[in-house]
Amino acid sequence: MIDDRSSLDSRPTTGRDHDPHASLPDRELRHLARCATALLDGAALPEQVHEDWPAFFRLAASFVEMHGSGPLRNLRDQATLFEGWGDDDPLTDDDSAFLVRLLHEVRDVLREAAAAPEAPGRLEAGGTR
Numbered sequence: 001m002i003d004d005r006s007s008l009d010s011r012p013t014t015g016r017d018h019d020p021h022a023s024l025p026d027r028e029l030r031h032l033a034r035c036a037t038a039l040l041d042g043a044a045l046p047e048q049v050h051e052d053w054p055a056f057f058r059l060a061a062s063f064v065e066m067h068g069s070g071p072l073r074n075l076r077d078q079a080t081l082f083e084g085w086g087d088d089d090p091l092t093d094d095d096s097a098f099l100v101r102l103l104h105e106v107r108d109v110l111r112e113a114a115a116a117p118e119a120p121g122r123l124e125a126g127g128t129r
Contacts, residue, residue: 024063026113029106032059036103040096046081046089057082060102067109072101 024032035056038044049056064076076082079098081091091099 023066023109023113024059026110028059029063029110032056032063033103033106036099036106039091040099040103046091063102063106067105069105072098072105075101
């Protein structure tokens with residue numbers, strides 16, 4: 001489900017909430033999308049995602065604060081995904097709705113980033129600056 005997780009930054013994103021031009025790195029956004037997809041497909045439970053990549057929930061919340069639409073914020077507020085879970089707790093309908101919208105909005109941000117001219121400090125496709 002989650003590949004190359006050891007090299008992803010698991011630190012919480014702070015200090016960027018109020019910068020409308022701030023973003024999570026594309027690599028973390030792609031990983032966020034993979035984890036959301038695994039949760040939606042039933043390939044992973046929230047507990048498993050938390051064990052494999054604890055930063056998922058912090059980064060999902062950071063994404064919502066940085067880029068989330070009003071509807072995504074409302075869905076986040078209704079979802080129980082961030083409140084904790086047991087080993088076998090399935091996703092609620094509100095959790096699924098949140099993850100579907102999150103996945104859609106993450107993909108939109110990735111598409112916009114791919115179409116935009118190279119921003120200073122962003123890694124190019126070849127991994128160089």
